[in-house]
Amino acid sequence: MSTPAEKPDRFDLAIVGAGPAGLVAAITAADAGIRVALIDAAEQAGGQYYRHGRADEQPGAEVRLHHDWERFVQLRAQLEAHRRRGAVDYLPEHAVFAVDPVDGGFHVHALAGERARSGRTVSAASLLLATGAADRQLPFPGWTMPGVVTAGGAQALLKGSRVAAGQRVVVAGAGPFLLAVADGLLTSGVEVVAVVEAGDPRRYLRDPAGLLAAGMKTSEAAMYAARLARRRVPYLTRRAVVAAHGEHRVDAVTVARIDDQWRVRPSTERRLECDLLAVGYGFAARAELAVELGCDVDLTSDGALAVRVDDDQRTSIPTVFAVGELTGIGGVDLALVEGEIAGAAVAAALGHRVQVAPRRLAQLRRRRNRLRRFAATLASVHQVRDGWIDWIADDTLVCRCEEVAYSRICEAADQLGAADARAVKLFARPGMGWCQGQICGQATAAITAKLQDRDVTRSDLLGMARRPLAQPVPLEVLASFAPDHADGG
Amino acid sequence: MPDSSFEIVVDGDPVTCVAGQSLAAAMIAAGRPSWRTTRKAHAERGLFCGIGVCFDCLVTVNGVRSVRACLSAAQPGDVVVSGSGSDVVDAG
Numbered sequence: 336m337s338t339p340a341e342k343p344d345r346f347d348l349a350i351v352g353a354g355p356a357g358l359v360a361a362i363t364a365a366d367a368g369i370r371v372a373l374i375d376a377a378e379q380a381g382g383q384y385y386r387h388g389r390a391d392e393q394p395g396a397e398v399r400l401h402h403d404w405e406r407f408v409q410l411r412a413q414l415e416a417h418r419r420r421g422a423v424d425y426l427p428e429h430a431v432f433a434v435d436p437v438d439g440g441f442h443v444h445a446l447a448g449e450r451a452r453s454g455r456t457v458s459a460a461s462l463l464l465a466t467g468a469a470d471r472q473l474p475f476p477g478w479t480m481p482g483v484v485t486a487g488g489a490q491a492l493l494k495g496s497r498v499a500a501g502q503r504v505v506v507a508g509a510g511p512f513l514l515a516v517a518d519g520l521l522t523s524g525v526e527v528v529a530v531v532e533a534g535d536p537r538r539y540l541r542d543p544a545g546l547l548a549a550g551m552k553t554s555e556a557a558m559y560a561a562r563l564a565r566r567r568v569p570y571l572t573r574r575a576v577v578a579a580h581g582e583h584r585v586d587a588v589t590v591a592r593i594d595d596q597w598r599v600r601p602s603t604e605r606r607l608e609c610d611l612l613a614v615g616y617g618f619a620a621r622a623e624l625a626v627e628l629g630c631d632v633d634l635t636s637d638g639a640l641a642v643r644v645d646d647d648q649r650t651s652i653p654t655v656f657a658v659g660e661l662t663g664i665g666g667v668d669l670a671l672v673e674g675e676i677a678g679a680a681v682a683a684a685l686g687h688r689v690q691v692a693p694r695r696l697a698q699l700r701r702r703r704n705r706l707r708r709f710a711a712t713l714a715s716v717h718q719v720r721d722g723w724i725d726w727i728a729d730d731t732l733v734c735r736c737e738e739v740a741y742s743r744i745c746e747a748a749d750q751l752g753a754a755d756a757r758a759v760k761l762f763a764r765p766g767m768g769w770c771q772g773q774i775c776g777q778a779t780a781a782i783t784a785k786l787q788d789r790d791v792t793r794s795d796l797l798g799m800a801r802r803p804l805a806q807p808v809p810l811e812v813l814a815s816f817a818p819d820h821a822d823g824g
Numbered sequence: 825m826p827d828s829s830f831e832i833v834v835d836g837d838p839v840t841c842v843a844g845q846s847l848a849a850a851m852i853a854a855g856r857p858s859w860r861t862t863r864k865a866h867a868e869r870g871l872f873c874g875i876g877v878c879f880d881c882l883v884t885v886n887g888v889r890s891v892r893a894c895l896s897a898a899q900p901g902d903v904v905v906s907g908s909g910s911d912v913v914d915a916g
Contacts, residue, residue, distance in 0.1 A: 488874025496849030769879030
């Protein structure tokens with residue numbers, strides 16, 4: 336293991352993220368003879384979708400909690416085979432905090448281990464970003480109290496540690512992911528009081544034929560919906576949790592009917608008792624490394640940033656590729672397709688013989704287009720509407736880390752003359768805390784835009800997403816890195 | 825107690841863990857929904873995002889500060905101290 340002070344390891348390709356997309360890309364590239372470094376922050380490969388605990392725990396439970404677990408087992412075996420023959424260096428528990436372009440490639444800097452205070456640098460000619468996404472959050476009164484967790488967080492706790500974060504849960508937000516979360520909790524013995532969905536997806540859930548047309552073999556969402564219905568779990572659509580209540584922990588939530596702009600319909604508020612609220616409004620890509628490198632990004636129809644890629648999954652920087660949720664939220668099937676296309680493209684670009692047949696590549700491209708169209712349809716059904724801003728009170732925190740309330744953001748946008756979200760960030764500090772805007776960035780941008788009677792722009796989101804360091808790094812670790820320019824590179 | 829379980833200490837109290845669980849999972853399973861307070865309002869925080877992006881769940885473990893409890897697997901004998909995320913905490 337090299338320290339940053341020594342000469343960094345040299346690879347053809349460094350992949351950041353070992354979720355479905357990164358895994359397939361690593362395997363496909365290694366199949367073609369590429370020397371790959373697969374760098375991932377988690378202890379186990381699989382990302383969020385295939386998140387699991389240690390192998391020796393309760394075998395069989397993985398199958399119960401995961402959809403298509405067999406596919407991951409196969410990917411893991413392929414990775415292990417490549418690792419054993421030295422084709423892939425797999426670096427788990429390495430959180431990449433910065434990537435420096437240098438002559439001939441990149442220096443990828445990572446923190447080694449959550450508790451460790453040491454760093455590691457990997458050098459590679461090409462870079463593939465597969466950093467995935469995090470739940471999108473909307474602030475609401477009470478959202479910062481213990482017992483309120485993200486939908487992804489409830490899922491991660493369950494899949495990774497076999498712990499349910501409560502005994503009576505309300506699952507709320509928007510998107511088919513809520514059904515997966517509710518199903519997982521239900522399977523684990525938690526009472527699911529209700530699933531509260533802001534959109535109206537019953538149209539497509541009642542149309543399995545439509546889903547089949549998208550090329551999906553099974554409709555995962557419809558399966559979860561059927562299982563929940565069998566167990567009589569209420570699936571409340573066109574509704575939202577507009578407040579959480581409790582003292583040291585949540586003990587109830589207020590659910591209200593919302594109109595098509597997500598404003599509360601008067602007199603429809605109902606109280607549901609629970610000790611856990613799992614909430615998520617879709618996903619937002621973790622794009623900070625791509626943004627910092629200067630890759631072109633687009634503002635998507637669901638109000639987030641996505642890295643722009645060409646047919647080969649290449650970004651606007653020729654030696655940087657991007658795959659999976661990073662290029663647009665599209666789920667695991669799309670991630671697997673994009674990973675394979677990118678792995679083949681990197682191999683071809685480096686002059687290696689690609690093991691993926693041209694016919695299969697053509698199939699993969701068609702499948703990608705189909706899945707992207709399907710993802711876009713799905714996104715429109717669950718699209719966030721800015722009426723949610725009416726749910727919040729003056730003292731509702733928008734930025735959890737810096738404890739910035741809505742009133743303070745209004746002050747910055749109205750009175751202090753902040754022109755855009757970045758200026759609001761400078762004046763009122765949302766996005767300046769530990770998470771650097773990953774949680775509050777979209778909400779701050781939306782609030783700023785609404786106060787200024789305009790739409791959210793890409794510039795708003797970039798202002799909240801720019802992060803020279805993708806993770807907080809202890810000073811002692813930064814100090815141990817030799818500056819790249821001192822190498823003459 | 826099954827073979828794969830062990831104990832850690834959280835604020836002086838023993839907490840039983842199963843191998844592979846994160847510190848956050850162990851604390852939540854032991855009935856602690858929060859283990860940190862914020863700088864300004866001293867509001868209680870525990871697990872929120874569960875995947876290491878929100879930094880709400882910070883604890884001090886074996887003297888190492890600002891460890892994300894949701895990402896850190898519990899190890900036998902771990903000494904965990906709760907507190908404010910940006911305090912200087914004596915882990916004694």
